Amino acid sequence: MADKLVVSTSPHFQKPGSTAGIMWTVNVALLPAGVAGVVIFGFSSFWLMATAIAFAVVCEALIQKGRGQKVTISDGSAFMTGLLLAFNLPPHCPLWVAAVGSIFAIAIAKQAFGGLGRNIFNPALAARAFLMAAWPQHLTVFTKPFVYDAVTSATPLHLLKEGKAADLADMGLEYWDLLVGNRGGSLGEVCVLVLVLGGLYLLWKGVISWHTPGSFVGTVALLTWVFGSRQGFFQGDWLFHILSGGLALGAIYMATDYVTSPITKKGQMVFGAGCGVLTVVIRLWGGYPEGVCYAILFMNGLVPLIDRFMKPRRYGV
Amino acid sequence: MKKLWRELWKGVFSENPIFFIVLGLCPALAVSTSLQNAVGMGLAATFVLVCSNILISSIRNFIPDKIRIPCYIVVIASFVVIVEMVMKAYAPALNRSLGVYVPLIVVNCIILGRAEAFASKNPVLLSLADGIGMGAGFTFALVVISFIREFLGSGKLAGYTVIPGFEPALVLALAPGALLILGLLMGGIQWVKSLRS
Numbered sequence: 323m324a325d326k327l328v329v330s331t332s333p334h335f336q337k338p339g340s341t342a343g344i345m346w347t348v349n350v351a352l353l354p355a356g357v358a359g360v361v362i363f364g365f366s367s368f369w370l371m372a373t374a375i376a377f378a379v380v381c382e383a384l385i386q387k388g389r390g391q392k393v394t395i396s397d398g399s400a401f402m403t404g405l406l407l408a409f410n411l412p413p414h415c416p417l418w419v420a421a422v423g424s425i426f427a428i429a430i431a432k433q434a435f436g437g438l439g440r441n442i443f444n445p446a447l448a449a450r451a452f453l454m455a456a457w458p459q460h461l462t463v464f465t466k467p468f469v470y471d472a473v474t475s476a477t478p479l480h481l482l483k484e485g486k487a488a489d490l491a492d493m494g495l496e497y498w499d500l501l502v503g504n505r506g507g508s509l510g511e512v513c514v515l516v517l518v519l520g521g522l523y524l525l526w527k528g529v530i531s532w533h534t535p536g537s538f539v540g541t542v543a544l545l546t547w548v549f550g551s552r553q554g555f556f557q558g559d560w561l562f563h564i565l566s567g568g569l570a571l572g573a574i575y576m577a578t579d580y581v582t583s584p585i586t587k588k589g590q591m592v593f594g595a596g597c598g599v600l601t602v603v604i605r606l607w608g609g610y611p612e613g614v615c616y617a618i619l620f621m622n623g624l625v626p627l628i629d630r631f632m633k634p635r636r637y638g639v
Numbered sequence: 640m641k642k643l644w645r646e647l648w649k650g651v652f653s654e655n656p657i658f659f660i661v662l663g664l665c666p667a668l669a670v671s672t673s674l675q676n677a678v679g680m681g682l683a684a685t686f687v688l689v690c691s692n693i694l695i696s697s698i699r700n701f702i703p704d705k706i707r708i709p710c711y712i713v714v715i716a717s718f719v720v721i722v723e724m725v726m727k728a729y730a731p732a733l734n735r736s737l738g739v740y741v742p743l744i745v746v747n748c749i750i751l752g753r754a755e756a757f758a759s760k761n762p763v764l765l766s767l768a769d770g771i772g773m774g775a776g777f778t779f780a781l782v783v784i785s786f787i788r789e790f791l792g793s794g795k796l797a798g799y800t801v802i803p804g805f806e807p808a809l810v811l812a813l814a815p816g817a818l819l820i821l822g823l824l825m826g827g828i829q830w831v832k833s834l835r836s
Contacts, residue, residue, distance in 0.1 A: 458809070
């Protein structure tokens with residue numbers, strides 16, 4: 323009788339699984355997008371990913387060793403940070419830029435705040451924002467897909483922002499091109515099809531829920547449909563806005579980061595909607611062609627506030 | 640004499656206004672983009688600090704307690720005007736690059752803080768030592784920050800290119816870079832301190 327009455331403190335319901343299990347599942351889901359990046363932009367993408375991952379992992383190990391903590395590089399979180407950072411860089415950007423970015427992501431954005439679970443901002447995105455401010459000349463040069471010779475080409479959102487093309491037909495593209503990644507862009511963001519497949523795998527595994535990506539993408543679709551066209555309201559090309567830029571990568575893999583997103587489902591909806599609003603505001607009226615990175619970083623800063631207002635009601639109160 | 644030395648040195652290291660008391664960050668972050676600016680700002684602030692410390696300390700028994708802050712401000716502002724006029728006459732380029740931060744020395748919290756916390760309670764000679772020490776500490780901190788920012792943020796030192804071909808990280812010449820560098824320096828100093836004890 324005694325061993326049947328278990329007395330313990332809350333939480334009483336626990337999900338099976340571990341940090342390492344979740345992180346490596348996400349890494350597996352990201353892998354196809356990396357392969358797609360290599361196929362689309364050539365082998366230099368591989369070295370970019372390898373450099374970013376190596377520097378992130380080694381930096382994490384060195385800092386944890388130096389501070390006398392348990393070295394936790396095998397849990398895959400530093401690996402994921404490096405991989406996501408590489409996904410956010412132009413495929414032909416110099417390797418040292420990726421290395422500096424990885425060191426910034428781990429040393430400043432993650433370990434200086436106390437390590438995994440305590441960082442306010444998504445490390446990979448913080449590093450991208452840092453690199454964007456530090457070496458914009460390397461972060462804004464994108465290359466043509468399937469050419470492999472580093473022929474520069476603007477991303478669809480760049481063309482739209484600079485007024486060089488009004489719609490997809492002007493760019494010589496179709497929705498299918500955007501879906502499979504036949505366009506200029508960051509290493510891991512172009513092949514939306516593979517990213518969505520990875521996202522479905524994560525959903526099936528229960529690693530992410532639909533709330534954040536759903537509200538993020540939904541808000542972007544709604545607002546770009548309403549405001550996206552210069553001709554008038556309700557004529558915007560919302561499908562183009564969903565398929566271009568880093569929206570799929572950001573909504574599925576970065577905004578759903580456990581550490582930097584709200585705890586409750588309601589909070590995640592608010593978080594995703596906020597990301598969507600900011601993304602659209604930056605894309606349509608801001609100075610940069612793409613706003614997913616800054617939108618997520620901004621909302622990361624609001625997460626403690628969202629968590630405070632979206633507290634679940636205690637049972638019986 | 641020994642006390643004098645202690646007051647002089649504490650401002651430079653153990654009670655450095657930027658790294659330990661964390662006062663006067665606004666000018667420290669804003670003008671530390673180049674070595675020249677940092678030295679100019681440091682010297683200007685030191686002059687005002689020393690003079691206001693001496694004057695406030697010598698009239699400390701005549702200042703009514705209730706209106707002491709306005710009195711300090713009047714004293715400090717007078718010296719700032721002197722600095723500004725001298726700078727405009729003899730170093731117009733420096734004055735232009737420091738811009739609004741020269742008149743803003745009036746509300747520099749290090750100077751007001753030393754007047755309130757030290758000069759109004761101590762004799763003239765000690766206040767003089769305190770002013771020199773704090774001013775030197777402020778200048779020292781500015782020079783260290785601006786050295787790193789100018790080297791990494793624009794690839795130069797005192798206006799001269801150091802390593803040709805080095806691609807500077809622009810962000811360090813901007814405001815976020817100042818906060819980053821200051822934070823890292825303060826972290827590093829605390830780390831060294833914790834190693835010693």
